[in-house]
Amino acid sequence: MADTSWPDCAKSFRGVVLDMCGVLYESGEGDGVAIPGAAEAVRRLRASDLQLRFCTNETQASREEFVAKLRRLGFEISVSEVFSPAPAAVSVLRGRGLRPHLLVYDGVLPEFDGVDKTNPNCVVIGDAAEKFSYQNLNEAFRVLIGLDKPVLFSLGQGRYYKETDGLKLDVGVYMKALEYACDLEAEVIGKPSPMFFQSVLTDMGLQPHEALMIGDDLVNDVGGAQHCGMKGVQVRTGKYRPSDERHPTVTADGTVDDLAQAVDVILNQRGH
Amino acid sequence: MADTSWPDCAKSFRGVVLDMCGVLYESGEGDGVAIPGAAEAVRRLRASDLQLRFCTNETQASREEFVAKLRRLGFEISVSEVFSPAPAAVSVLRGRGLRPHLLVYDGVLPEFDGVDKTNPNCVVIGDAAEKFSYQNLNEAFRVLIGLDKPVLFSLGQGRYYKETDGLKLDVGVYMKALEYACDLEAEVIGKPSPMFFQSVLTDMGLQPHEALMIGDDLVNDVGGAQHCGMKGVQVRTGKYRPSDERHPTVTADGTVDDLAQAVDVILNQRGH
Numbered sequence: 144m145a146d147t148s149w150p151d152c153a154k155s156f157r158g159v160v161l162d163m164c165g166v167l168y169e170s171g172e173g174d175g176v177a178i179p180g181a182a183e184a185v186r187r188l189r190a191s192d193l194q195l196r197f198c199t200n201e202t203q204a205s206r207e208e209f210v211a212k213l214r215r216l217g218f219e220i221s222v223s224e225v226f227s228p229a230p231a232a233v234s235v236l237r238g239r240g241l242r243p244h245l246l247v248y249d250g251v252l253p254e255f256d257g258v259d260k261t262n263p264n265c266v267v268i269g270d271a272a273e274k275f276s277y278q279n280l281n282e283a284f285r286v287l288i289g290l291d292k293p294v295l296f297s298l299g300q301g302r303y304y305k306e307t308d309g310l311k312l313d314v315g316v317y318m319k320a321l322e323y324a325c326d327l328e329a330e331v332i333g334k335p336s337p338m339f340f341q342s343v344l345t346d347m348g349l350q351p352h353e354a355l356m357i358g359d360d361l362v363n364d365v366g367g368a369q370h371c372g373m374k375g376v377q378v379r380t381g382k383y384r385p386s387d388e389r390h391p392t393v394t395a396d397g398t399v400d401d402l403a404q405a406v407d408v409i410l411n412q413r414g415h
Numbered sequence: 416m417a418d419t420s421w422p423d424c425a426k427s428f429r430g431v432v433l434d435m436c437g438v439l440y441e442s443g444e445g446d447g448v449a450i451p452g453a454a455e456a457v458r459r460l461r462a463s464d465l466q467l468r469f470c471t472n473e474t475q476a477s478r479e480e481f482v483a484k485l486r487r488l489g490f491e492i493s494v495s496e497v498f499s500p501a502p503a504a505v506s507v508l509r510g511r512g513l514r515p516h517l518l519v520y521d522g523v524l525p526e527f528d529g530v531d532k533t534n535p536n537c538v539v540i541g542d543a544a545e546k547f548s549y550q551n552l553n554e555a556f557r558v559l560i561g562l563d564k565p566v567l568f569s570l571g572q573g574r575y576y577k578e579t580d581g582l583k584l585d586v587g588v589y590m591k592a593l594e595y596a597c598d599l600e601a602e603v604i605g606k607p608s609p610m611f612f613q614s615v616l617t618d619m620g621l622q623p624h625e626a627l628m629i630g631d632d633l634v635n636d637v638g639g640a641q642h643c644g645m646k647g648v649q650v651r652t653g654k655y656r657p658s659d660e661r662h663p664t665v666t667a668d669g670t671v672d673d674l675a676q677a678v679d680v681i682l683n684q685r686g687h
Contacts, residue, residue, distance in 0.1 A: 197614040218529070258440045271549075271551050272549060273550070274549070275549040275552075276548055276549065277543075277544060277545050277546070277547040277548065277584070278545070280547075280588075281582075281583060281584050281585060283583055284575070284582070284588075285581060287583055288582060302558070302595060302596050302598075303556065303596055309557060309559055310553075310556070310560060311551060311553060312549070312553050312592075312596055315595060315596075316552075316556075316592045316593075316595055317592060319591050319592055319594070319595040320584075320588045320591055321588075321590065322591075323574060323587060323588055323591040324574050324575055324584055324587075324588045326574075379573055
């Protein structure tokens with residue numbers, strides 16, 4: 144019988160999914176900085192027999208721009224390996240014949256280029272930052288309240304994040320605002336939605352127990368992946384806090400100092 | 416034994432509390448317009464042996480400005496008879512030694528003139544409308560998240576209201592946003608908070624069963640007053656909707672066409 148506890152279960156993995164911000168790099172001015180050893184760790188995973196994907200809740204840039212930034216930081220990554228909420232939303236919109244009113248950051252608009260946005264019958268919000276003006280939020284509200292069956296998609300549900308000039312309100316805050324205004328429940332696209340992790344698994348052709356998620360966000364990365372049946376390991380970089388290791392509801396399958404150490408453990412178990 | 420059903424219970428009232436917008440006047444361009452018969456109904460109440468107070472969730476103007484508008488519309492009202500959330504908040508702040516960071520409409524700022532706002536240890540939000548920018552909401556959030564015991568006061572908890580150019584998001588929406596961002600529960604000052612109705616009763620020196628609330632908002636006016644032990648009658652003006660008369664949780668003690676009809680019923684019962 145296979146051992147199901149980390150790191151013994153590492154032998155049975157067929158794929159690894161990496162969160163990006165806080166695992167590969169720390170955000171900051173300009174591109175931010177690569178986390179020491181992370182680029183080499185990605186190269187070692189790529190040289191192994193494991194499949195590799197990247198999974199981010201980034202909604203301020205298109206995947207093309209985002210991947211270009213990661214390449215400048217020294218990572219070997221291609222756009223087709225990156226899963227982010229905007230393209231997932233586009234897929235949902237197409238599947239359900241929905242035409243969105245968009246309240247998103249300008250940088251991510253290109254992801255929605257091919258989508259019919261005339262006469263909108265739903266609203267999509269992302270981390271729009273300064274674009275979350277009273278006027279813009281009111282406009283999104285009026286679209287929703289004018290619909291027979293209002294549908295609101297939120298690209299992630301984060302409360303806030305840290306930038307070099309301080310804490311910033313994230314998309315989840317405005318999701319809650321519109322939920323209350325319209326008395327509805329938003330559909331979250333991105334981590335920790337199980338549907339989002341499932342789309343990565345489907346792309347790899349793997350069952351949940353065959354894949355490992357590595358992230359710095361205990362609830363959205365680790366908890367989200369576990370909820371989907373995957374294993375989840377937390378790194379002590381990015382938004383990791385020591386209190387995460389005694390969280391009331393989410394317990395990581397393992398905790399490691401950084402991505403380099405996680406990859407060491409995985410590849411050693413597999414006899415590389 | 417006294418009859419406790421409307422309109423028979425009108426005999427036992429010693430005071431009447433009137434909501435303002437939707438009962439005395441309809442909002443609109445400029446001052447809006449007085450509802451036919453409302454100014455005369457106020458005069459008739461004033462000539463009776465009933466005490467009279469006014470209770471509003473208006474937070475875009477000081478009571479002085481607001482009363483001046485009502486006088487221009489033909490109503491005999493003095494500032495000391497008007498209960499609104501901002502002065503109630505000032506009283507709470509003083510009582511608890513709190514220094515607010517304010518995110519409110521400019522027009523209501525004079526109400527907070529005498530309040531110490533240095534080194535804030537709580538946040539007060541009102542219907543700030545266009546002042547609800549991303550930057551301003553973020554600033555309020557940073558004050559809260561930086562406090563050991565964050566305290567958020569919300570002047571009302573409305574979802575939205577109607578202006579001549581369409582629906583507008585109300586303060587409750589931003590209350591929910593900050594509640595989620597900071598993982599806290601706001602303290603609501605204004606209708607339907609029982610504390611707010613109680614302050615009006617205290618001012619009149621009456622017990623709840625001795626007072627009647629007349630409003631157009633079934634949940635905030637009628638339900639709030641009933642929750643406090645008062646009777647509540649709804650008028651079919653302002654934001655009244657026919658569906659209010661089959662509301663799942665709030666049933667008015669009576670429903671009348673307008674304030675004039677309510678005053679007719681009350682004074683007839685009392686033998687005037």
